[in-house]
Amino acid sequence: MRPTTKDLAKAAGVSLATVDRVLNGRSGVRQKTVDAVNAAIERIGFQRNQVAATLARQKGYRFGFVLPRSGDEFLDVIIKHICEFGQASRAEMIETKVVRINEHDPHQAAKALSRLSANDYDGIAIMAPETPQIRDALYRMRERGIQTVAFISNQQEEDSQSFVGIDNIAAGATAGRLMARFLGNTAGSILVLAETMQSRDSLERRLGFDRIMSRGYPQFHALPTLETHGTPERTNLVLTNAFAAHKDIVGLYIMGSEARVAIGFAQSLRGKEKIVTIAHERTPSTEQALRANTLDALINQDPGHIVRSAVRTLRAQCENRETLASQERIRIEILIAENL
Amino acid sequence: MRPTTKDLAKAAGVSLATVDRVLNGRSGVRQKTVDAVNAAIERIGFQRNQVAATLARQKGYRFGFVLPRSGDEFLDVIIKHICEFGQASRAEMIETKVVRINEHDPHQAAKALSRLSANDYDGIAIMAPETPQIRDALYRMRERGIQTVAFISNQQEEDSQSFVGIDNIAAGATAGRLMARFLGNTAGSILVLAETMQSRDSLERRLGFDRIMSRGYPQFHALPTLETHGTPERTNLVLTNAFAAHKDIVGLYIMGSEARVAIGFAQSLRGKEKIVTIAHERTPSTEQALRANTLDALINQDPGHIVRSAVRTLRAQCENRETLASQERIRIEILIAENL
DNA sequence: GTCTTTTTGAGGTGCGTACCTCAAAAACTT
DNA sequence: AAGTTTTTGAGGTACGCACCTCAAAAAGAC
Numbered sequence: 001m002r003p004t005t006k007d008l009a010k011a012a013g014v015s016l017a018t019v020d021r022v023l024n025g026r027s028g029v030r031q032k033t034v035d036a037v038n039a040a041i042e043r044i045g046f047q048r049n050q051v052a053a054t055l056a057r058q059k060g061y062r063f064g065f066v067l068p069r070s071g072d073e074f075l076d077v078i079i080k081h082i083c084e085f086g087q088a089s090r091a092e093m094i095e096t097k098v099v100r101i102n103e104h105d106p107h108q109a110a111k112a113l114s115r116l117s118a119n120d121y122d123g124i125a126i127m128a129p130e131t132p133q134i135r136d137a138l139y140r141m142r143e144r145g146i147q148t149v150a151f152i153s154n155q156q157e158e159d160s161q162s163f164v165g166i167d168n169i170a171a172g173a174t175a176g177r178l179m180a181r182f183l184g185n186t187a188g189s190i191l192v193l194a195e196t197m198q199s200r201d202s203l204e205r206r207l208g209f210d211r212i213m214s215r216g217y218p219q220f221h222a223l224p225t226l227e228t229h230g231t232p233e234r235t236n237l238v239l240t241n242a243f244a245a246h247k248d249i250v251g252l253y254i255m256g257s258e259a260r261v262a263i264g265f266a267q268s269l270r271g272k273e274k275i276v277t278i279a280h281e282r283t284p285s286t287e288q289a290l291r292a293n294t295l296d297a298l299i300n301q302d303p304g305h306i307v308r309s310a311v312r313t314l315r316a317q318c319e320n321r322e323t324l325a326s327q328e329r330i331r332i333e334i335l336i337a338e339n340l
Numbered sequence: 341m342r343p344t345t346k347d348l349a350k351a352a353g354v355s356l357a358t359v360d361r362v363l364n365g366r367s368g369v370r371q372k373t374v375d376a377v378n379a380a381i382e383r384i385g386f387q388r389n390q391v392a393a394t395l396a397r398q399k400g401y402r403f404g405f406v407l408p409r410s411g412d413e414f415l416d417v418i419i420k421h422i423c424e425f426g427q428a429s430r431a432e433m434i435e436t437k438v439v440r441i442n443e444h445d446p447h448q449a450a451k452a453l454s455r456l457s458a459n460d461y462d463g464i465a466i467m468a469p470e471t472p473q474i475r476d477a478l479y480r481m482r483e484r485g486i487q488t489v490a491f492i493s494n495q496q497e498e499d500s501q502s503f504v505g506i507d508n509i510a511a512g513a514t515a516g517r518l519m520a521r522f523l524g525n526t527a528g529s530i531l532v533l534a535e536t537m538q539s540r541d542s543l544e545r546r547l548g549f550d551r552i553m554s555r556g557y558p559q560f561h562a563l564p565t566l567e568t569h570g571t572p573e574r575t576n577l578v579l580t581n582a583f584a585a586h587k588d589i590v591g592l593y594i595m596g597s598e599a600r601v602a603i604g605f606a607q608s609l610r611g612k613e614k615i616v617t618i619a620h621e622r623t624p625s626t627e628q629a630l631r632a633n634t635l636d637a638l639i640n641q642d643p644g645h646i647v648r649s650a651v652r653t654l655r656a657q658c659e660n661r662e663t664l665a666s667q668e669r670i671r672i673e674i675l676i677a678e679n680l
Numbered sequence: 681g682t683c684t685t686t687t688t689g690a691g692g693t694g695c696g697t698a699c700c701t702c703a704a705a706a707a708c709t710t
Numbered sequence: 711a712a713g714t715t716t717t718t719g720a721g722g723t724a725c726g727c728a729c730c731t732c733a734a735a736a737a738g739a740c
Binding site: 004005006016017020023024026030048049050051052053054055056057058 | 695696697698699700707
């Protein structure tokens with residue numbers, strides 16, 4: 001039989017009340033007693049029964065997912081998974097809610113964050129660019145007793161332990177390597193497309209991409225990043241201009257999570273010889289493009305896994321536990337038509 | 341507030357005892373009453389609180405992982421993950437145990453399975469070749485009230501709903517496509533290596549591989565599968581012979597989960613021009629080979645995910661629940677040095 | 681209508697923990 | 711040493727459900 005709190009109390013030579021105080025970090029216990037209890041925990045191998053604990057706590061968890069208001073296709077997929085997971089984990093007393101913020105206006109975003117109360121949320125997973133205002137808002141949020149975790153978009157390095165998402169430098173490098181290998185002996189220029197280079201994600205992906213290209217692949221010339229600013233018009237414009245200016249384009253790397261327009265453009269080029277095209281994030285349109293052979297590969301981060309991992313991380317933080325690191329590392333997935 | 345059994349009883353106009361009888365499928369309830377309760381469940385959106393249920397049941401779950409005795413490196417990784425996960429889920433009242441069987445002797449294996457009692461196990465995840473004896477043993481096991489799920493190696497098609505693992509045809513196709521794309525314009529023969537072609541997994545992978553090769557890549561010639569029978573000597577022998585017989589070998593596809601010897605052989609060939617090599621399953625040695633550039637790609641199924649998924653599936657079966665399909669699909673991962 | 685069988689209700693206990701109160705004991709002050 | 715503060719103990723209730731018993735009610739058989 002597994003030892004219970006009662007056994008622990010006996011083993012430590014203290015009362016149940018004291019065990020409770022130690023386990024839940026309440027004050028009013030001498031350090032000596034705390035140590036004694038902890039020693040007993042080690043000795044008898046006590047492990048708190050999380051099932052009973054959550055039942056007794058009688059308050060599951062309420063987690064919020066803070067997402068940008070302006071959404072691309074990938075965001076829709078994420079939201080779908082949040083809802084789906086929320087549905088399924090109601091039975092485990094976990095509630096999830098989506099909160100949208102205007103990520104282009106840091107002040108407004110920070111204000112929205114400051115409105116989130118510890119009464120309504122036990123934890124927040126946030127996907128937002130890294131700005132001083134948001135950093136501050138997150139700091140204050142933690143002070144209010146709300147756990148936080150960065151989600152897909154990393155915030156500053158220092159608390160990287162609470163980031164759920166992929167290593168974007170490695171993701172860029174993966175894209176670079178695949179591009180190079182798929183191109184084989186072909187030589188020429190490679191277009192790189194991003195919504196904006198203001199964002200950390202794009203910068204990191206580009207860094208990783210260039211790192212691969214600059215070593216060992218002198219036959220390719222990766223052009224400066226083209227910025228689409230998220231509008232179809234500008235996307236078509238910059239692409240048209242780029243193809244006019246460079247006649248030797250052999251590859252296209254779409255770094256942003258909104259690939260629809262660029263894919264459409266690539267498809268219209270079909271008459272000429274094939275251009276190796278790599279994009280990020282699996283969405284209905286990238287998936288279709290992959291099947292139609294317009295896209296050659298997709299670099300993906302499993303949205304379901306990310307959502308579950310964010311929730312597990314937040315829950316562990318709430319319960320003052322460690323997470324199982326191996327379970328929480330988000331893989332950089334390579335998708336081709338065959339392993340969809 | 342979420343409705344509890346009490347609310348459900350009131351809504352259905354029956355007593356708590358009857359609600360309990362219906363929820364837990366006990367006998368002695370008229371069909372009419374059962375329907376009434378189910379209708380009330382729908383109406384008020386009742387969802388059983390699994391946390392309270394497992395606590396009250398006062399018996400977590402005991403799951404067994406039945407694995408082959410003769411182990412390759414991949415199996416070690418699997419076992420490591422089973423232990424790691426077992427450790428972590430003790431707090432959730434789930435115990436896991438590894439049982440080894442002699443998979444080469446179907447009778448002995450079936451006998452070992454028949455010894456597993458419902459007193460000791462609530463469910464079994466089994467990794468074993470598909471033989472009539474094992475099929476029968478599994479059937480009887482289910483009759484004894486033990487849930488079963490096929491694990492990595494699929495059993496017959498019919499109950500594919502309880503299979504946790506990858507689609508091996510698709511995995512073979514993925515390997516094929518990568519091989520073709522990495523080779524580019526190079527033409528020549530491709531070696532395919534397996535432990536044995538008796539196993540369903542190898543057959544399916546080969547099928548998928550050939551399906552890709554035969555369409556659209558006439559420049560390659562995939563040679564008949566070489567069987568290693570799992571011994572280093574034979575592996576070296578068949579490889580030496582194959583390279584002697586075919587001077588135009590450009591690719592090597594290692595289908596089995598034990599790739600060490602073959603990788604070693606491939607490495608010794610380094611003097612000549614590079615051969616595109618693809619293997620399955622991430623292990624310490626395949627990982628190292630990928631980093632050392634001896635391997636070009638690795639087709640992997642995440643062992644941690646598989647283990648967790650098997651446990652979730654078994655648990656859902658025990659609780660007579662559906663699983664969230666999207667969460668349980670095991671991805672065919674493509675690994676290269678950059679996304680390890 | 682009586683008797684038998686089946687179905688239902690009322691009530692209880694326990695799971696392991698959280699969280700609460702109040703009094704007693706122990707540890708420091710001065 | 712007396713008073714003050716801090717620490718500890720004893721005991722309770724609650725969470726939502728599983729599982730048990732026994733009696734009462736309803737349904738079916740004749």
